[in-house]
Amino acid sequence: MFYRTDEPHGLPHNPFNALVVPRPIGWISSQDSKGHVNLAPYSFFNAVAYSPPQVMFATSGPHEEDDGLKDTISNIQETGEFVVNIATWDLRHAMNATSAPAPRDVDEFEAVGLEKEASQMVGPPRVAASPIHLECTYDQTVELPKTDPNDSNLVVFGTVVGIHINDDIMAGGKVDLMKADIIGRLGYRDYTRVTDIFSLARPDWPIEPVEPVE
Numbered sequence: 001m002f003y004r005t006d007e008p009h010g011l012p013h014n015p016f017n018a019l020v021v022p023r024p025i026g027w028i029s030s031q032d033s034k035g036h037v038n039l040a041p042y043s044f045f046n047a048v049a050y051s052p053p054q055v056m057f058a059t060s061g062p063h064e065e066d067d068g069l070k071d072t073i074s075n076i077q078e079t080g081e082f083v084v085n086i087a088t089w090d091l092r093h094a095m096n097a098t099s100a101p102a103p104r105d106v107d108e109f110e111a112v113g114l115e116k117e118a119s120q121m122v123g124p125p126r127v128a129a130s131p132i133h134l135e136c137t138y139d140q141t142v143e144l145p146k147t148d149p150n151d152s153n154l155v156v157f158g159t160v161v162g163i164h165i166n167d168d169i170m171a172g173g174k175v176d177l178m179k180a181d182i183i184g185r186l187g188y189r190d191y192t193r194v195t196d197i198f199s200l201a202r203p204d205w206p207i208e209p210v211e212p213v214e
């Protein structure tokens, strides 16, 4: 099938986020200037630079409470700091629960019963049970085009200033992703687990024609 995105796709559900997959999940902790802590997942999330390491996430749609910004972006713009916690298989229900449209002053760590761990370089706490944390400082927000004037499509960029890796997922000086059991977002209500890993060496030039293989 082909459809133009400015015309109806004719399907029962929008297929767009089932096509760009798997997407990493940034489970983002932040806090406002009064110290109210917030935690929410974002799968329009990725790493975008090595040096210094930088990440982005995108928020779309209004906050359901007051049509303002979602708590995560509003907190980050207010206090300039956030933590990306990496979501794992055993934390999947807790991660999903923190996506509920909670009132602004609700601390999702407490609502879901997640233990906090203090960060080293930024104010927002970390999800203690997550094996990977990226402590970040806020750089900029980029406003994207939007179809609905009441919507907001905003991309937040930040610099990773500190990284925690649980020693339990390290082996031979490398991160052992089979031990980490990280989850990613697919389309609809679907997710995936990082359980099937293969390696490819980078090619030299010139390259030869390459057939698809089983």
Ligand SMILES: Cc1cc2nc3c(=O)[nH]c(=O)nc-3n(C[C@H](O)[C@H](O)[C@H](O)COP(=O)(O)O)c2cc1C
Pocket (backbone or CB within 6 Å): 025, 038, 039, 040, 041, 042, 043, 044, 045, 058, 059, 060, 061, 063, 069, 070, 071, 072, 073, 095, 096, 098, 099, 100, 101, 102, 185
């Ligand atoms: C796995 C997952 C990924 C999500 N990704 C996004 C996203 O990329 N952008 C977004 O705006 N909302 C996303 N959401 C919805 C937000 O988590 C939800 O709107 C949440 O209430 C926002 O919380 P906050 O207002 O505390 O920031 C996602 C939800 C789930 C469960």
